[in-house]
Amino acid sequence: MQTIYFDNNATTRVADEVFEVMQPYFCELYGNPSSMHTFGGQVGVRVREAREQVAALLGCHPGEVIFTSCGTESDSTAILGTLAAVPHRRKVITTRVEHPAVLTVCRDLENRGYHVIELGVDKQGRLDLDELESLLDDDTAIVTVMAANNETGTIFPIERIAEMVTERGITFHTDAVQIVGKVPLNLSETPIHLLSLSGHKLHAAKGVGVLYVRKGTRIAPFLLGGHQEGGRRAGTENVPGIVGLGKACELAARYMDDENTRVKALRDKLESAILAGCPDSRINGDPENRLPNTTNISFEYIEGEAILLMLDRFGICASSGSACTSGSLEPSHVLRAMGVPFTAAHGSIRYSLSRYNTEDEVDFTIEKMPQIIERLRELSPFVGQVSV
């Protein structure tokens, strides 16, 4: 059976070109970049090149790129490293819709006595910037706001937020794992201090990420040990992963147009056809400021896991904000923060596309969706009733 992969916000396939450049670094060029011999040294050269490739995509200086093991590590390092560098400041500002890699860290900080503020969002998932501005003060150590939401694709105006925050002498961090490679970003034009990205979200391998640290930003290292990454992140480099990520960044720049034209058109087609073909469905998120590859649609009266299983039978991979899929009992914290009613939150499905998707795949899915939704609604006791 064919696989139709619409779950690219969860992870992506490694690009062939990326896989190809990674291969020699397992069995042939396996030297340690820190070694004094030529054999290891040549590997160090490739790591440096990869750093330049990442910097080129981000519009920053290669010296501002720190390789980590994943987006989660980058997030933890950014937040905890900043707090360690400004120990007298005790306030942390974030949002209710962050990825757990940020939210869980912040909630833990709260238990350790920090004053943590989680900004709410409106029905479309947007922040109130005036509210944010009113909360900034001399006690604020860091503001961490994601660039784009993984579940709904809603994009936050991080450039404006960065200006507002950094003007007050406060460190600004953004978890940008979903936006890098999908929407152009130029760090030389915004005062963002810290930015996290993750390799496997942009067709590089799992197990490699980046923390961008703007020159002059005060941050303490998180992993201590050797002098790798200029002493800012100890641990022997994941060379194949890093080399692959460099290539993936180069490709991302090349496909940026494709992402925002062809992929976006596929997303739009999928979305409007599903909305037209399935009654009582609606989009979650801000339709105007949204990642080009993501759509999150709620189907009333039915439950997401059941929809996913039906899709799975046709080889279609998507994800859901329903409680049942995560093993937790409550639906997505993002949808709840947006005030999406329970009736719709349990039945939400996210489709996230990539440059590997085709029109045929979209057409096939468009054809299958209505019958799946209809079938499950036949089983539902709520159809035809007033929403609870």
Place this chain on the structure above:
Amino acid sequence: MWEYTDKVRDHFFNPRNVGEIENADGVGEVGSLACGDALKLTFKLDKDGRIADAKFKTFGCASAIATSSVLTELIRGKTLDEAMNVTNKDIADYLGGLPEQKMHCSVMGREALEAAIANYQGGEVKKHELEGHVVCTCFGVTDVEIERVVRENDLTTVEQVTNYCKAGGGCGGCHGEIEKIIERIQGEKVAPHAPPVPRKGKKLTNIQKMQLIQQTINEQIRPALRAHGGNIELIDIEGDKVTVAFRGMCAQCHLAEFTMKDVVETKLREFVSEDIVVEEDKDSVEEGHVHKG
């Protein structure tokens, strides 16, 4: 991804007895949209008092649909007394097992059956009535229901209770009470591995007391407030006087301030010391106001 048995998949993809019987003899409705699953069971009796037909409608995940389907198969042909003996375990066993976290689906099946039989016996159509007092407000689960799943399935941890009836799966504010229920029923069986909960000691040093207060706030109080969009901050401790500030509450929440303070005081007295007095620091409230509609 969940690992479902072939039986579960079969009953999900090809559910038996879907629908609603008109003029049913018994109607049982449990669950709600908010909870993420709901089941409406209807049955008709034949002249010998056996279940001639049973149908279901279910909102929920694959295992909720599969358990409902199996339930209707299991009770057909049974007298009401026989049907009453069908347990959630029978349903799960018939399916070749369910993932632990999905056991509550089988419990929902059994509850719907009971509700339908009660409806037949009591006449009028009513939702499954709550007995006992609500322990878990997040999912509206009562002590009686919790006791029952603990007994019938020999459960020993809060996590298991959550898997079987959802209680404890939200804010976590009810974990303490669920633990007490488990201890009461299972007695010694659980005492040795009960997870560490803050406990009142005999004589606490000042530092120990402060830590215990912080721990109690973190584990027993904050989760419940969080579930309702609020929060609490520990401002100061002076002897037995504990000063806290409430955050993220809207105007309506502030009307209820005095009760909030009382709740905190009760918890701290329970877990730390009888002499604790809680005061609210109102000056720092404005600043942390983050409530949004």
